[in-house]
Amino acid sequence: MKASLNCKNIDRLLYLTEDEMSTHESGLLDEHLRSCSSCDKKHRDCLAVRRNIHDSKTDIHGIKDFESSDGFIEKTNRLIIERNSVPPGNQNWNKTLAILRYSSTIAAILLLCLFVSEQANSIHKISRLENRIQSSVNDSEPGIIDRITLARSILTVNEWTNLSDLINIKSGKIDSFELLRIKLFLENKIGLEQNQKLAFMRLFPDLLSDKKYAITLKSLIK
Amino acid sequence: MKKSTWKISLILGVLTLIMPGCLDIWITTQINADGSLEQTLVFEGDSTEIAGVNFALIKEADWKKEWIKVDKDKHKLVVNKKFSSVKELNKSMNPADTNLLVIRVDAKLHRKFRWFFTRYVFDETVLRANPFPMLDDHKYLSDEEIRLISMTDDRRKADPAYDSIKYKETEKHFEDFLFHSMYEDFHKQLIAVLAADPSLTLTPQALDSQKELIYSTLIDSVKGNTPDDILQGIGLIIDHPDIRTIREKHLNYFERFQEKMKFYESASDDMYKFAIRMPGILLTTNSPKIEGSQTNWELSYYDFFFKDYTLSAESRKVNSWAFIVAGLIVLIALTGLITTKLKKP
Numbered sequence: 001m002k003a004s005l006n007c008k009n010i011d012r013l014l015y016l017t018e019d020e021m022s023t024h025e026s027g028l029l030d031e032h033l034r035s036c037s038s039c040d041k042k043h044r045d046c047l048a049v050r051r052n053i054h055d056s057k058t059d060i061h062g063i064k065d066f067e068s069s070d071g072f073i074e075k076t077n078r079l080i081i082e083r084n085s086v087p088p089g090n091q092n093w094n095k096t097l098a099i100l101r102y103s104s105t106i107a108a109i110l111l112l113c114l115f116v117s118e119q120a121n122s123i124h125k126i127s128r129l130e131n132r133i134q135s136s137v138n139d140s141e142p143g144i145i146d147r148i149t150l151a152r153s154i155l156t157v158n159e160w161t162n163l164s165d166l167i168n169i170k171s172g173k174i175d176s177f178e179l180l181r182i183k184l185f186l187e188n189k190i191g192l193e194q195n196q197k198l199a200f201m202r203l204f205p206d207l208l209s210d211k212k213y214a215i216t217l218k219s220l221i222k
Numbered sequence: 223m224k225k226s227t228w229k230i231s232l233i234l235g236v237l238t239l240i241m242p243g244c245l246d247i248w249i250t251t252q253i254n255a256d257g258s259l260e261q262t263l264v265f266e267g268d269s270t271e272i273a274g275v276n277f278a279l280i281k282e283a284d285w286k287k288e289w290i291k292v293d294k295d296k297h298k299l300v301v302n303k304k305f306s307s308v309k310e311l312n313k314s315m316n317p318a319d320t321n322l323l324v325i326r327v328d329a330k331l332h333r334k335f336r337w338f339f340t341r342y343v344f345d346e347t348v349l350r351a352n353p354f355p356m357l358d359d360h361k362y363l364s365d366e367e368i369r370l371i372s373m374t375d376d377r378r379k380a381d382p383a384y385d386s387i388k389y390k391e392t393e394k395h396f397e398d399f400l401f402h403s404m405y406e407d408f409h410k411q412l413i414a415v416l417a418a419d420p421s422l423t424l425t426p427q428a429l430d431s432q433k434e435l436i437y438s439t440l441i442d443s444v445k446g447n448t449p450d451d452i453l454q455g456i457g458l459i460i461d462h463p464d465i466r467t468i469r470e471k472h473l474n475y476f477e478r479f480q481e482k483m484k485f486y487e488s489a490s491d492d493m494y495k496f497a498i499r500m501p502g503i504l505l506t507t508n509s510p511k512i513e514g515s516q517t518n519w520e521l522s523y524y525d526f527f528f529k530d531y532t533l534s535a536e537s538r539k540v541n542s543w544a545f546i547v548a549g550l551i552v553l554i555a556l557t558g559l560i561t562t563k564l565k566k567p
Contacts, residue, residue: 101558
């Protein structure tokens with residue numbers, strides 16, 4: 001009973017080397033080891049493992065043997081945790097740093113998203129503005145009246161009359177087939193020089209797409 | 223045969239659609255990043271015309287004014303003022319006194335904070351400037367006709383829908399609308415005189431029953447351009463002694479009508495060139511002309527005769543400090559990530 005009590009009390013010292021104990025503790029340990037062979041074996045094994053670890057020559061089998069010792073792993077883990085544990089003041093500081101780290105990461109991601117969406121929105125608006133300005137520049141080309149006047153100057157009286165006959169518009173309505181016929185007439189006009197033909201077609205690039213030009217053309221020919 | 227005032231007025235009005243205006247007016251608004259504004263107006267033309275310009279600011283003393291002589295007959299008046307806010311600007315350009323017959327411009331500025339950028343949305347609305355707004359223009363003119371009348375001559379002729387023959391009809395419709403509107407205003411004043419003086423026995427019903435006939439007579443036969451001339455014309459149709467009494471005693475009731483006529487005649491002659499300078503990069507605008515972050519509009523009186531005309535622009539300006547703050551946040555985040563990685567075996 002006394003021996004087991006001694007074993008329990010001395011257990012803490014079994015894992016320490018001479019320089020990690022006081023003279024008093026060292027004396028007590030030596031006294032106990034002389035009388036207890038199991039503790040003596042445990043102490044020697046522990047010192048051997050520690051030596052191996054220190055020399056980076058750890059033998060896996062040696063560890064396995066040691067694992068068999070009662071509660072060795074748990075005790076070693078506890079000691080490591082105790083050694084690694086930080087004082088309460090430092091713990092608070094670490095928490096603050098962690099919060100700062102995570103919050104700054106989230107803030108950085110949010111800011112990036114905000115920047116990208118704002119840029120995308122602006123680019124969309126600017127490109128729409130560019131398109132509108134571009135189309136208004138195109139709109140400033142000669143009006144339909146000027147274009148028809150120029151066209152009229154290219155055609156003879158007969159050709160002009162033929163063109164009129166081609167356009168059979170009833171009450172302002174015109175179908176795409178009629179538009180196509182007008183376009184073909186203009187494109188295939190006999191006697192026109194190639195450059196004249198091209199100039200003429202440049203005057204009516206939108207003839208097929210916009211019926212109101214053909215309607216105006218018809219009213220002017222009449 | 224001498225034409226009636228109203229016909230002369232109309233011809234003047236219609237001519238402005240063809241000829242350049244008497245005054246060229248440039249209205250430039252500079253919007254600053256802090257929300258303050260600076261407005262500069264330049265009036266170019268005859269000096270007497272400039273003195274009678276239809277803007278409330280001409281009577282305000284706190285505008286910086288400078289006269290410049292362009293040539294023998296042409297002068298320029300440059301007026302400028304800085305405003306701390308749009309509210310202040312509106313006090314000058316859209317005075318609270320609704321009786322003032324002036325061209326009114328109502329501005330709105332919205333600043334939207336978007337962290338890296340601040341967006342500026344600016345609207346300047348030239349309020350409807352028809353001094354005779356009693357009749358509905360759509361009863362006389364279609365939307366398409368109003369669109370064509372509102373255009374300057376060059377713009378109209380370039381428009382695909384323009385047809386010179388049809389446009390003459392449009393001008394007639396407009397003439398009809400304008401004369402009816404003017405007469406309606408005069409008629410209302412006349413009724414007010416009858417109500418104000420109990421000694422007058424002519425009834426509003428008697429006037430109303432002859433309204434169209436009076437109108438036709440005024441258009442076709444009446445000479446002169448004063449309320450007295452118009453009353454004399456009315457007297458030809460309605461043979462009542464009260465008409466003479468009104469001519470002798472109550473002509474002051476028609477001063478407002480005369481002011482409106484004057485306003486119409488002078489305002490319809492001018493060309494209005496608006497410019498808005500936005501801070502930062504321009505994002506959107508309804509302007510047809512852009513020069514950097516400046517947007518330009520060239521309006522005739524008829525652009526805002528029938529309805530309000532809104533000039534709008536939106537721009538954005540970079541907030542440098544926001545980029546610095548964001549850079550610091552990213553730096554902290556990166557440092558945190560790197561140190562965590564290094565700590566892990």
